[in-house]
Amino acid sequence: MKFGTKVIHAGVHPDPLTGAVMTPIYQTSTYAQDAVGKHKGYEYARTKNPTRSVLESNVAALENGVDAAAFSSGLAAMDAIVKLLRSGDEIIASNDLYGGSYRLLDKIFKNFGIVSHFVDMRDPRNVEDKINEKTRLIWVETPTNPVLSIVDIEAVASLSKGKEIILVVDNTFASPYLQNPIDLGADLVLHSATKYLGGHSDVVLGIVIASTKELGEKIHFIQNSSGAVPGPMDSFLVLRGIKTLHLRMERACANAMHLARFLENHPKIAKVNYPGLESHPGHELAKKQMRAFGGMISFDLKDNSIENAKKVMESLDYFTLAESLGGVESLVSHPSSMTHASIPKEERLRSGLTDSLIRLSVGVEDIEDLQKDISDSLEKI
Numbered sequence: 249m250k251f252g253t254k255v256i257h258a259g260v261h262p263d264p265l266t267g268a269v270m271t272p273i274y275q276t277s278t279y280a281q282d283a284v285g286k287h288k289g290y291e292y293a294r295t296k297n298p299t300r301s302v303l304e305s306n307v308a309a310l311e312n313g314v315d316a317a318a319f320s321s322g323l324a325a326m327d328a329i330v331k332l333l334r335s336g337d338e339i340i341a342s343n344d345l346y347g348g349s350y351r352l353l354d355k356i357f358k359n360f361g362i363v364s365h366f367v368d369m370r371d372p373r374n375v376e377d378k379i380n381e382k383t384r385l386i387w388v389e390t391p392t393n394p395v396l397s398i399v400d401i402e403a404v405a406s407l408s409k410g411k412e413i414i415l416v417v418d419n420t421f422a423s424p425y426l427q428n429p430i431d432l433g434a435d436l437v438l439h440s441a442t443k444y445l446g447g448h449s450d451v452v453l454g455i456v457i458a459s460t461k462e463l464g465e466k467i468h469f470i471q472n473s474s475g476a477v478p479g480p481m482d483s484f485l486v487l488r489g490i491k492t493l494h495l496r497m498e499r500a501c502a503n504a505m506h507l508a509r510f511l512e513n514h515p516k517i518a519k520v521n522y523p524g525l526e527s528h529p530g531h532e533l534a535k536k537q538m539r540a541f542g543g544m545i546s547f548d549l550k551d552n553s554i555e556n557a558k559k560v561m562e563s564l565d566y567f568t569l570a571e572s573l574g575g576v577e578s579l580v581s582h583p584s585s586m587t588h589a590s591i592p593k594e595e596r597l598r599s600g601l602t603d604s605l606i607r608l609s610v611g612v613e614d615i616e617d618l619q620k621d622i623s624d625s626l627e628k629i
C-alpha cells in the first residue's frame with residue numbers, strides 16, 4: 249500500500265455492527281462481558297478502546313512500525329518512553345529540543361535520578377563521545393525546533409545498534425509523510441499528533457510507534473499502568489485529520505519552499521533556516537532522509553532587533569500569533585519568549601536561537617496571500 253492509500257485505509261475497516269464507514273467514537277469506559285473471564289478483547293477503556301486501537305494501527309502502518317500506543321499529549325507519550333528507564337540510567341538528547349521535552353528531562357526526570365546530556369547532534373561524534381555504560385536512551389529530534397537543524401538518523405542509529413540503547417526519534421516536525429525513522433534504524437518514533445497528524449489545531453494527543461513487538465508491549469504496559477490515555481473523541485479527531493495528511497503536507501511544503509526563497513532574497517532578512525534551501529547546512533542530508541522539506545521556517549532580521557521582530561509578528565494578518573504548528577492555518581511565533589522560554593538563554597544562543605528569531609508554521613492557504621502578508625509586514629520596519 250502506498251502512503252496516500254495507507255492514511256485512509258491502514259487499520260481502518262467499516263464497523264462490523266452497523267457498516268459505518270467512519271470509525272465510531274466508542275464513548276464508553278467499560279464493556280459488557282459474556283461470562284466471567286470471557287470478553288471481546290475489551291475490558292476497561294484505560295487499557296483499550298476501539299477508536300484508539302484503530303488510530304494506533306493506522307499510525308503504526310504510516311511509520312512502518314509493528315505497534316503504536318496513543319497518549320493524552322505528545323509529552324505524555326514522551327513521559328511513557330522515559331519510564332522504560334530506571335534511576336541511574338542516562339539519556340543523550342539534542343541540545344535544541346522542543347522546550348517541553350527539555351523541561352520534562354531536566355526538571356522532572358532528573359529528580360528521579362535519570363541524567364540527560366544535551367549535545368549538538370548535527371555532528372554524530374558528539375553523541376558518540378557521551379555514550380557510556382549507563383546510556384539507555386538517545387533522543388533525536390530532526391528537523392530540530394526552531395532552527396531546523398538536520399540530524400543524521402542513520403549515523404546515530406549506527407552508534408546505538410548492538411548496545412542496550414533505545415534510539416527514539418521525535419518525528420513531529422517531519423510527519424510520517426516526509427520521514428520514517430524506523431526505516432533508518434530508530435527503535436521508537438514519537439509524534440505530537442497535536443501538530444501535523446491532527447492537522448487542524450483542534451486536539452492535543454501523542455503517539456509512540458514501536459519497531460518491535462517487545463518494545464510495543466512495554467509501551468502499552470506503561471500506557472495502561474500510568475494511564476495518560478487520550479479519549480475516544482480525540483482519537484477520532486486525529487484519525488480524521490490523518491486522512492488528508494499527504495494532501496496537507498504537499499501543499500504546506502510547496503508553500504514553505506516558496507516563502508523560504510522569498511525571505512532569503514529579501515533585503516531586510518539576515519538568515520533563513522529552511523532545510524529545502526541549498527544554503528542550509530543540512531540540505532544534502534535532508535534530501536537523503538526526507539521526501540521533502542516540511543512546512544516550518546525560521547528567520548532572523550538583519551538588524552537583530554527584538555522590537556522589529558515583534559512589529560513584524562504583530563502586523564501579520566494570515567499568520568496568527570500563536571504557539572504550536574502543523575495545522576491547516578499559518579501561524580507565527582517568537583520561540584525565545586514562547587515555546588522555548590523554559591530553556592536557559594545561554595543554551596538557546598548556543599543552538600542559534602536568538603531573541604529576534606521568528607518561526608513560521610506555513611499552512612495550506614494560497615501562497616499569493618501568504619507572501620503578500622509577509623511582504624507587507626516587513627515594509628513596516
Ligand SMILES: *Cc1c(COP(=O)(O)O)cnc(C)c1O
Pocket residue numbers: 321322323324346348349389393418420421440441442443452453454
Ligand atoms: C508540540 C511538540 C511536542 C509536545 O507535544 P504536546 O502534544 O504539546 O504534548 C513534542 N515535540 C515536538 C517537536 C513538538 O512540536
